[in-house]
Amino acid sequence: MSSEPPSDGPFVAVNDACKTYGTGPDAVRALAHVDLQVPRGRFVSVIGPSGCGKSTLLRLIAGLEAPDAGNVRICGRTTDEARAAKVLGFVPQVPALLPWLDVLGNVRVLEKVNRSASRSEARRGLASDPVALLTRLGLGDVLTRRPGQLSGGMQQRTALARAFALEPDVLLMDEPFSALDEFTRESAQLQLLDVWQELRTTVVFVTHSIAEAVLLSDTVVVMAAAPGRVAGVVDVDLDRPRHHGQLDTAAMHEHEHRVRALLETAWDPVSGTPTGREVA
Numbered sequence: 001m002s003s004e005p006p007s008d009g010p011f012v013a014v015n016d017a018c019k020t021y022g023t024g025p026d027a028v029r030a031l032a033h034v035d036l037q038v039p040r041g042r043f044v045s046v047i048g049p050s051g052c053g054k055s056t057l058l059r060l061i062a063g064l065e066a067p068d069a070g071n072v073r074i075c076g077r078t079t080d081e082a083r084a085a086k087v088l089g090f091v092p093q094v095p096a097l098l099p100w101l102d103v104l105g106n107v108r109v110l111e112k113v114n115r116s117a118s119r120s121e122a123r124r125g126l127a128s129d130p131v132a133l134l135t136r137l138g139l140g141d142v143l144t145r146r147p148g149q150l151s152g153g154m155q156q157r158t159a160l161a162r163a164f165a166l167e168p169d170v171l172l173m174d175e176p177f178s179a180l181d182e183f184t185r186e187s188a189q190l191q192l193l194d195v196w197q198e199l200r201t202t203v204v205f206v207t208h209s210i211a212e213a214v215l216l217s218d219t220v221v222v223m224a225a226a227p228g229r230v231a232g233v234v235d236v237d238l239d240r241p242r243h244h245g246q247l248d249t250a251a252m253h254e255h256e257h258r259v260r261a262l263l264e265t266a267w268d269p270v271s272g273t274p275t276g277r278e279v280a
């Protein structure tokens, strides 16, 4: 089966997806009629208050859970078909590294079993060279260290390298930098941008950070809670390649302001509760 997407249409499409956990008075509407379209090669972030359904949305795209209504298509396929074709990669909040393997071993371990068949035939530059990939992510000096000998930032960058090395068509990331301190986080963002700029993998990235979402993304999808829904979308037309020098520019602040304004339409930042206002 070819991994090439249809020439038209989005690469990742979430169509009118609904997901409710539980029943009766305890039911939680985690997602209510959510639509999301991600074109090929785009970096899309999903941001929103705690409990608005970001992780649920990612799990639906990953095929780890099924929507109650609506559907998800990856490159025209169902999520089951996409998983069978190994076109989906996932970077969780907590990196799941194998403690008995060193950094290089952790990146190489899944290569043969998990790389999608189409990719095995056409391995591409950076992703096909684990040492080069790890070096670009700032890990060239720690290739032989085990996870227990790494900082949290190093562990997460190893997990990123492993995900990119599998050359997924779609890479899903669930707050991969949330546990890192600000300084470590900034350098991890830059290294991610550097690798992504070359590989241009289609990414859906969940974050709580407005600055991170704007810096990394082509598009920021803002979600609201109770029920989980899309409050609005902000396209980020800042030049690429991106760099931290852009963080303190008027253009960056303007985009951040638009994301924050959307967040505030559906979430009261003082009480931390949903306003209940639906956003057009």
Ligand SMILES: Nc1ncnc2c1ncn2[C@@H]1O[C@H](COP(=O)(O)OP(=O)(O)OP(=O)(O)O)[C@@H](O)[C@H]1O
Pocket: 021, 022, 028, 029, 030, 048, 049, 050, 051, 052, 053, 054, 055, 056, 057, 228
């Ligand atoms: N397996 C589950 N069973 C019951 N309720 C769930 C389950 N998973 C998620 N929920 C509920 O669904 C809602 C959305 O959860 P989800 O984890 O997707 O939100 P989130 O936006 O990712 O939150 P956070 O930013 O805190 O990680 C929450 O109210 C959560 O409590």
